[in-house]
Amino acid sequence: MTDPLIALRGVHKHYGDYHALRGIDLDIRTGEFFSLLGPSGCGKTTLLRTIAGFEEVSEGTVMLGGQDMRGVPPNRRPTNMVFQSYAIFPHLTVAQNVGFGLRRRSDLNARARDTLVADALDMVGLDGFGARAATALSGGQRQRVALARALVLKPKVLLLDEPLSALDKKMREQMQVELMRLQRQVGITFILVTHDQEEALVMSDRIAVMFEGGLAQVDEAEALYRRPASRRVAEFIGTMNVLPATVAGDTVDVAGLGPVPLSEIGHAAEGGGTVAVGMRPESWTLLAPGDPAPPRATDGTVAEVVYYGDMTYYDVALPGAERPVRVSMRNLFGSDVLEIGAPARLGWSPGAMVLFR
């Protein structure tokens, strides 16, 4: 394997008494779309800012392209940033904003600069917007200007600090696709900070989940979803039904479902203390009367129905389980939506289970 583009080793950050980053070890490869995901206050933005150079680490090293970045200010790092507020200079035009970082490039004459700016604007779909005042743009357009302004410098790493949080849902989904397309097109390493797990799952090659200044798990989207390292990660990424369980010998007794052989359980997450079993909502099958009986099935009662059009979420109460389990079903043509109080027979398989202990 080639050397990682970014290597963080034992990175700590203190603000007075507050311990914002607690021993981060992380490698990010060239050309990766990498996300830092976590709840607000988990240190993800601080970590991004230490890579950008806006925060100096208290302990540990930040290596970028094989060079120690200690004491290197942001203007001399091969990184560029897209700020949460976009930070578009309001006193300049769109073209002047995009060309801002090219001012220092003495190897370019005015015409070469103009061409680069025009190309960058074209790339983000703002062809012909160059002469407009930056203040006359919509939120989505500002976002694109911020992207063009950073990408025109061809940095080794593009840092994105919650870039989509200020956009409405439709625009956000559109920009997610756009960002992925851009990243493939320019081949630059993207590091995205987000608190939105869906956004991280959709866009990233790999995701680092952070809690309280530490890394909880660094993995690909599917691995995070299917094989979470801890109950906390499992519950942060998507929905996870967690059923209390007890281990006796080589079987697990799951509340509401009965004994399951340990060897059949799909994934085991170590650490956390109490034993429990997790199942994703889509891992259950809601059986209609007359369906062939699967190897394992349990009877329950519908406690809540949430209809989403393409999907319906049911909360199904199982005898012996404290809380109802959430089950998602696709609304296929011709299938009926169950009502609250209706009996529900759930098929399940130990292979889809995650054991926490």
Next chain:
Amino acid sequence: MLRAYTLAFLLFLYAPILLLPVFAFNEGTVIAFPLDGFTTEWFGRLTTTPTLHRALANSLLVATASAVLATALGLMAARAAVRYRFRGKGAAMGLIMLPLVLPEIIVATSLLVVVVRILGLPLSLLTVVAAHTLICTPFAVAILNASFSNLDPALEEAAVDLGETRASTFRLVTLPLIMPGIVASLLISFTISLDEFIIAFFLTGSDPTLPVYVWSLLRFPRELPTIMALGTILVIVSIALLTLAEWSRRRGLRRTGAQDTGGFLAQ
């Protein structure tokens, strides 16, 4: 009822000022009704009084110097106050703003004691400049505080991120965006210094500023109409400068797309 009250209030506030131009164009030397006839003689006399010109030049010099100094100090104080957290910030800012609420006569007396008795310096236009800088700085800080508060810190970070140094960032991003605030601060400080009398009266040496000169003229009743003419001009210039300052401040807000949060002439 409220309308009548407001009208009475405004009349009470501004009637004396409205009388200035009335008597400035009145032919009689006695400041009393009935009026005699129309004349521009008093304005003409302004142009032929060398001592007045000297005083005016002094005032312009003092006002310009005080405005520049107060704005420069205000710029540093406001940036520090908005951008950084440090020990004793509240106390430091409170002390900077204190001259706003201190009676001018107290400021003037204590400055006189300090300059003459403790420092042993001769009174001159320089002492007036120093004192006027002291009383103008709070205004400069108040205006520039608002400018910096409306400036997204990410803008400065973005400039650094795009390759600029701290110094060039200030020149390319910070300065242009707070320029309207700087202009407003310069104009208001200039106006305050130009109109200030008590401190100038205490601290001026043999070179009087304009208000001090006007005061000295009051001993000669014959000169009263000339003072009226001079006063008329001063009122017009002051209003023009303040209007310009407020216009500049609002232009700055529009430019940064920020919300108007008041200012000196609230709407």
